[in-house]
Amino acid sequence: MGSTMINDIRISYEDFQKFREYFYHKTGIWFDESKRYFVDKRLVERIAATGMCNFRSYFTMLRFQASGDELQNLINSMTVNETYFFREEYQLKCLVKSVLPEITEKKFDNLPIRIWSIPSSSGEEPYSIAIYLLEYWEGINHWDVEIISSDIDTNMLHCARKGFYSHRSVQYLPAQILHKYFRNTDGGYQISEELRNVIEFTRVNLFDPTETKSYRNFDIVFCRNLLIYFDDMSRRQAAENLYDAMKPGGFIFLGHSESMSRISPLFKVRKFAEAVVYQKPYYKSEV
Amino acid sequence: MGFVKRQKEERADVNERVYERNCDGFSAQLKDPDPAVRRWAARDIVECPGASTVLLERLEKEEAIEVRQAIFTSLINIGDRDAITGLVECLRSEDAALRNEAIEAMKQLPEGVSAIIKELLKDDDPDVRIFAVNILEALSHPDVEEWLIDVIESDSHVNVCATAVDLLAEIGTEKSLNSLDKLRTRFSSEPYIQFAVNIAIERITNGQYHDK
Numbered sequence: 001m002g003s004t005m006i007n008d009i010r011i012s013y014e015d016f017q018k019f020r021e022y023f024y025h026k027t028g029i030w031f032d033e034s035k036r037y038f039v040d041k042r043l044v045e046r047i048a049a050t051g052m053c054n055f056r057s058y059f060t061m062l063r064f065q066a067s068g069d070e071l072q073n074l075i076n077s078m079t080v081n082e083t084y085f086f087r088e089e090y091q092l093k094c095l096v097k098s099v100l101p102e103i104t105e106k107k108f109d110n111l112p113i114r115i116w117s118i119p120s121s122s123g124e125e126p127y128s129i130a131i132y133l134l135e136y137w138e139g140i141n142h143w144d145v146e147i148i149s150s151d152i153d154t155n156m157l158h159c160a161r162k163g164f165y166s167h168r169s170v171q172y173l174p175a176q177i178l179h180k181y182f183r184n185t186d187g188g189y190q191i192s193e194e195l196r197n198v199i200e201f202t203r204v205n206l207f208d209p210t211e212t213k214s215y216r217n218f219d220i221v222f223c224r225n226l227l228i229y230f231d232d233m234s235r236r237q238a239a240e241n242l243y244d245a246m247k248p249g250g251f252i253f254l255g256h257s258e259s260m261s262r263i264s265p266l267f268k269v270r271k272f273a274e275a276v277v278y279q280k281p282y283y284k285s286e287v
Numbered sequence: 288m289g290f291v292k293r294q295k296e297e298r299a300d301v302n303e304r305v306y307e308r309n310c311d312g313f314s315a316q317l318k319d320p321d322p323a324v325r326r327w328a329a330r331d332i333v334e335c336p337g338a339s340t341v342l343l344e345r346l347e348k349e350e351a352i353e354v355r356q357a358i359f360t361s362l363i364n365i366g367d368r369d370a371i372t373g374l375v376e377c378l379r380s381e382d383a384a385l386r387n388e389a390i391e392a393m394k395q396l397p398e399g400v401s402a403i404i405k406e407l408l409k410d411d412d413p414d415v416r417i418f419a420v421n422i423l424e425a426l427s428h429p430d431v432e433e434w435l436i437d438v439i440e441s442d443s444h445v446n447v448c449a450t451a452v453d454l455l456a457e458i459g460t461e462k463s464l465n466s467l468d469k470l471r472t473r474f475s476s477e478p479y480i481q482f483a484v485n486i487a488i489e490r491i492t493n494g495q496y497h498d499k
Contacts (some may be wrong), residue, residue: 014493021457030376056460063458064429066397112291125376132292198290209330232425233395235364238332266356276316283323 006048011040019043021164022063037147044069075228081122085131086172088224091253092128095220095273096137099251104139104218106249108117112144116218116245118206119226120149124169126199127191129222131181142232148215150204154258157201159277163191185282210243219247226256227263239264247279253277307426309383310335317341322351329357341363343373348383359388363395371399375407378418390418395424401428408434413444420450424457436463438471452480456487 011019016039031039045054050070050257052058057200062070085094097157103113117126126149138175151157166188170178205211206223207230221242227235241264244253253275254260254269260267260278306316306324313335314330329345332338342358343364349355362370374396377389393400400422407419410430422439423431438451448470455463467484474480 012493014490018457018490060460064427066427068427112293140289146291146293150355152476198292200292234393236360236363240357244326244330264356267352 005053006044009044009047009054011043012105014060015038015043019055019059022059023042023074039078042074046074046077049073056101061065071231075147078268083121084169084284085124085128086240087124087128089102089172091222091224091275091277092132093136094272094277095129095253098272099220099277100133100139103249103251104143107143107219110144112146113220114218115145115147115220115222117147117152118151118152119156119223120160120201121156121193122165122169123149123163123199123201124165125149125222125224126160126183126201126220127163127195130175130195130198135177146200147198148200148202150202150206150215152203152205154203154263159205161196161197162235163196164189165189175183185230189208190191193213206238206241207246209237215241215245215266217247218245218248220249221246221252223254227258228255235263239266243267243280248280250280251277252280294346297494298419301432310338314318316475317345318336322354325349325351325354326357329361333361333364335404337369339367339373343369343376345372348378352359355385355388359392363392366396366399368413371403373398378407378415379412386418391424397426397428401430404434408438408442415446416442416444417450420447420454424454425435430461432459435498436466439463445474445480448474450478452483452487456483457490459487459491464491 016036020039023031042094043058047053047055047058050058050061052061062074063073086199099116107113115129117129120126126147130147133145150158151160164185165182170182170189178189181195182193204215206226208261223238227238230238239260243264246252251270252260261269266280268281270279306312306327308331310332313332316324317332319325319328325345329342330340335341336472339362346355346358349358349472362374371393374389374393376386380386380389391413404423404426407422408416410416416438423434424439425434431453435451435455439448439455442451452467453472455467459467459489467488471481471484
């Protein structure tokens, strides 16, 4: 379909409303009026890309397509797949100010505190967690911490292990942290060898219960902006797998637009001063 | 203290489970007093012959939410005729949580449920018919609108029709307009039907419709 026809496609306000209700139902993501331009633009692109001539025919196809491929394409285009150091920093603050103190208060063994960061993507999240603990959590002097970070994409894991980053990726890091943990390279930065050596990067498909079986006893899980990409069944299965990977009383951080309550009743909502986090309940005998 | 990286053999705390890992073992573990054991059994039994029947039997008496969730997820993964028949029976339960969980599970089984949905939409129990409409809401099937039209044309129960109209407001096309109009006449003394039909027609016609 040529650009002239793209220009002919119109999204009415009723179309926008109909679409956002549907999209919210499918992904938990709600577009308010201020996102109208963003949503319309991407909808028009997808209508043209699928060879449909208007919103109505596209929406019908979207709802009834058995494979769900187009919904996935739409989700990909409606979400900004971007990551960087200290992304959603309020959650990292919550980790060191509220979650870790609660975990250590109830921890009576000498085993390491286990943290799982999934998806690792190119490593910004697990390295951010490590830096945050070193810089802002006094407990790192008293407790062992084991960070495992996983992704289904082996290219991403390779990048994460190498630890090279662009200016854009480190733009929100305070200067002293950048100087302390990174070295300048041609056109960017590489994270210190010390940090590269403390994180274990592994390949796993979160939606495959067989693959996640060996992931156990995590005190804390970061699983941000991943579940929104998948259909209801995959989300349900992923929530089950995450639940089984966690210790009773363990915490899970999701992306800011994600809600575990809409995916699974297995977790409790915990509202801390800094962020909302989900918790795997203790077994009755442990309460 | 600080960061540690352990070899697999050093992770005694995350070792594999010690229970018997075969179908007879899983069936027995589903009755274990420890819910964590029952949950693992509910997950692992998926590949075993007759798993749906065993899981559904357990579901009848299972109270731990984490085990129930695992049972439903396994039934979805199995998705055979026994699983679907069992889920339909859950719709008749007095336990609201069980019914809702069954509805959610059935929404994940479009193929199997599509084969029986017409039967469910004609069930003697109006509550079951309402649940069937609820299931349609998430069923990716090209005939959903036709089924809903059939409901609003033929079902005698006002609540069943109202539920169908609510869904038509979301997914209906011009095909539904005539039947919506007829429904308004059939339930002329029901204010909610008048209201819901108006909303549905307005949405379908993008506000171009004017009350006759």
